[in-house]
Amino acid sequence: MAAKEVSAGIFEITERGGKQLATINLVPGASVYGEKLIEIKGCEYRIWNPKRSKLAAMVIKKFNIPIKRDSKVLYLGAASGTTVSHVSDIVSDGIVYAVEFSPRTMRDLIGLCDERPNIIPILADANRPQAYAHIVEEVDVIFQDVAQPNQSEIAAVNVKRFLKSDGHLLLSIKARSIDTVANPKKVFKEEVRKLEHDFDVGFEVLDSRELMPFHEDHLGVMARVRPAL
Amino acid sequence: MKIITWFGTLTLDDNGKLLEWDLFQKDTNVLAESLVQPKETEIDIPPAGFNLRAVAMECGFVASNDEYNNLLRDVSIRAAKQQISSGTPDMGVIQAVEALDDIDETTNTLSERLAEWNGMYFPEVGLSSEPLARFVAKYGSRSNVLPDDNLYEKATSSMGAELTGLDEKLVKGFADNICTLYDSRSRIEEYLVKSMEITAPNLVNIAGALIGARLVSMAGGLEKLARFPSSTIQVIGANRALFKHLRARAPSPKHGIIFNNPIIKNAPWWQRGKISRAFAAKITLAVRMDVYSGELNESIKTELDAKIESIKAANPRPPKRENKNKNKGGKGRKQKAGGRR
Ligand SMILES: C[S@@+](CC[C@H](N)C(=O)[O-])C[C@H]1O[C@@H](n2cnc3c(N)ncnc32)[C@H](O)[C@@H]1O
Numbered sequence: 147m148a149a150k151e152v153s154a155g156i157f158e159i160t161e162r163g164g165k166q167l168a169t170i171n172l173v174p175g176a177s178v179y180g181e182k183l184i185e186i187k188g189c190e191y192r193i194w195n196p197k198r199s200k201l202a203a204m205v206i207k208k209f210n211i212p213i214k215r216d217s218k219v220l221y222l223g224a225a226s227g228t229t230v231s232h233v234s235d236i237v238s239d240g241i242v243y244a245v246e247f248s249p250r251t252m253r254d255l256i257g258l259c260d261e262r263p264n265i266i267p268i269l270a271d272a273n274r275p276q277a278y279a280h281i282v283e284e285v286d287v288i289f290q291d292v293a294q295p296n297q298s299e300i301a302a303v304n305v306k307r308f309l310k311s312d313g314h315l316l317l318s319i320k321a322r323s324i325d326t327v328a329n330p331k332k333v334f335k336e337e338v339r340k341l342e343h344d345f346d347v348g349f350e351v352l353d354s355r356e357l358m359p360f361h362e363d364h365l366g367v368m369a370r371v372r373p374a375l
Numbered sequence: 376m377k378i379i380t381w382f383g384t385l386t387l388d389d390n391g392k393l394l395e396w397d398l399f400q401k402d403t404n405v406l407a408e409s410l411v412q413p414k415e416t417e418i419d420i421p422p423a424g425f426n427l428r429a430v431a432m433e434c435g436f437v438a439s440n441d442e443y444n445n446l447l448r449d450v451s452i453r454a455a456k457q458q459i460s461s462g463t464p465d466m467g468v469i470q471a472v473e474a475l476d477d478i479d480e481t482t483n484t485l486s487e488r489l490a491e492w493n494g495m496y497f498p499e500v501g502l503s504s505e506p507l508a509r510f511v512a513k514y515g516s517r518s519n520v521l522p523d524d525n526l527y528e529k530a531t532s533s534m535g536a537e538l539t540g541l542d543e544k545l546v547k548g549f550a551d552n553i554c555t556l557y558d559s560r561s562r563i564e565e566y567l568v569k570s571m572e573i574t575a576p577n578l579v580n581i582a583g584a585l586i587g588a589r590l591v592s593m594a595g596g597l598e599k600l601a602r603f604p605s606s607t608i609q610v611i612g613a614n615r616a617l618f619k620h621l622r623a624r625a626p627s628p629k630h631g632i633i634f635n636n637p638i639i640k641n642a643p644w645w646q647r648g649k650i651s652r653a654f655a656a657k658i659t660l661a662v663r664m665d666v667y668s669g670e671l672n673e674s675i676k677t678e679l680d681a682k683i684e685s686i687k688a689a690n691p692r693p694p695k696r697e698n699k700n701k702n703k704g705g706k707g708r709k710q711k712a713g714g715r716r
Binding site: 225241248255256260263264265266268269276280281306322 | 379380381410420423425426444445447448451455456458459573576665666668671673
């Protein structure tokens with residue numbers, strides 16, 4: 147068994163010929179959502195299933211993940227914290243601001259925050275960043291997985307307010323929540339076009355790939371704010 | 376410029392430089408309390424790119440990054456716990472649904488009055504309910520109708536009396552009031568859609584926001600609804616139709632309010648029973664999912680669609696046996712269990 151770091155804090159574990167993603171458990175002994183724990187050379191890893199996480203799928207799809215050990219991350223659409231928990235592992239010296247608007251889901255997320263030192267739970271609608279502007283500081287990375295028809299607008303308003311000028315946006319775009327019938331490829335193209343042209347922040351899309359076969363009809367996007375000329 | 380942050384109120388100069396500060400008491404409870412206060416105005420929130428952390432250290436609120444993180448974490452957790460426990464959001468939904476019903480009842484009565492009243496002056500108008508109220512509120516007397524309005528012809532050739540002076544004021548004001556109620560109705564509907572999407576995404580995905588809200592309201596809350604068997608969900612809301620049936624000899628109800636969903640309503644009568652059973656079963660599942668996880672799970676909808684397709688495929692034609700069960704499925708159009716919406 148061996149662990150190879152493929153991106154800061156993200157490991158590829160080879161076990162009996164099979165490869166799996168994993169992060170180092172920030173709270174050793176605790177499994178968050180039933181994921182397997184593996185110990186290698188005195189270090190405990192949590193297996194990270196790309197089918198359960200858009201971010202993990204993006205890692206496998208070879209996105210150049212900009213999250214570092216000391217990154218500050220704004221996570222929009224935290225849900226019960228499946229992916230947030232791995233981000234929390236990665237940014238062991240950083241902090242995750244986790245925004246979720248469903249009170250019931252928030253209940254589980256709070257449970258996770260109670261056990262981990264670096265997640266700030268925020269019950270709010272990501273459409274209204276002014277509702278959490280008195281809590282959230284400027285961040286290095288915004289990760290967004292909200293599955294809403296206006297995903298790119300949500301990204302734009304949050305980037306404008308919270309992303310550092312050299313920061314990155316990671317976005318999971320779900321075709322079906324934008325248009326249930328249209329061809330996903332068309333929807334993706336239109337969303338990327340919107341990101342690049344429709345907002346006053348002006349995005350530069352650095353990378354975009356579909357998250358098949360882990361997530362059907364989902365596009366992963368990495369972007370930054372276009373530097374001023 | 377004054378801004379509010381999670382640790383205090385700050386005064387900045389035009390260049391964003393810190394002039395004065397008024398820090399909150401450094402106590403988790405106090406800080407959490409102020410965190411949950413709704414911040415509605417754009418004015419007092421920090422400008423984009425404002426460095427909260429550096430300022431918190433500059434005014435001596437915290438001494439280190441770690442202290443900042445730990446305190447903010449404790450405060451946010453406390454605030455979030457407070458927010459999710461302070462009254463279940465379904466209570467808002469229940470009140471809103473009942474308010475809709477009250478408004479419907481009131482607007483019906485008032486609109487009938489308006490129709491009769493206005494009928495003295497413009498009997499040919501051919502409008503009722505909301506369109507009528509909007510029309511009268513806009514013009515008052517028919518002599519004010521503009522040529523580009525498609526009622527212009529009728530208005531100029533009407534047999535009705537002149538509406539002038541105090542009478543016009545009264546009728547117009549009355550119509551205005553009705554319009555206000557319709558406005559309020561649509562705001563309540565918007566609120567319902569929004570809060571249902573947040574609290575019960577799966578139920579909304581299957582039944583739609585308004586029917587979902589009605590189910591929650593009739594059950595007395597989402598958690599109560601989650602405990603109902605699907606056979607009950609299928610007929611919730613039928614009792615109102617039942618009273619109507621007893622009172623006014625309306626057809627007896629076979630489905631509850633879920634019948635208002637086009638999936639069932641638009642199906643041919645011989646498929647409705649089966650479809651509404653499948654529908655109710657998936658609603659039950661969806662509601663439980665909402666209560667126990669709160670996350671949207673698309674597969675319920677996919678399964679429902681597949682199930683409905685298979686019902687349609689298996690029952691393409693009405694059953695043969697004629698006379699005996701003639702009225703079993705109702706004859707469609709007339710049957711409207713659950714009534715309005
Ligand atoms: C696909 S799930 C996210 C799953 C999560 N990222 C993970 O991998 O563990 C989408 C979540 O976004 C939340 N959401 C949707 N719209 C939102 C909004 N406007 N503001 C905040 N959260 C939102 C939903 O309640 C849901 O929990």
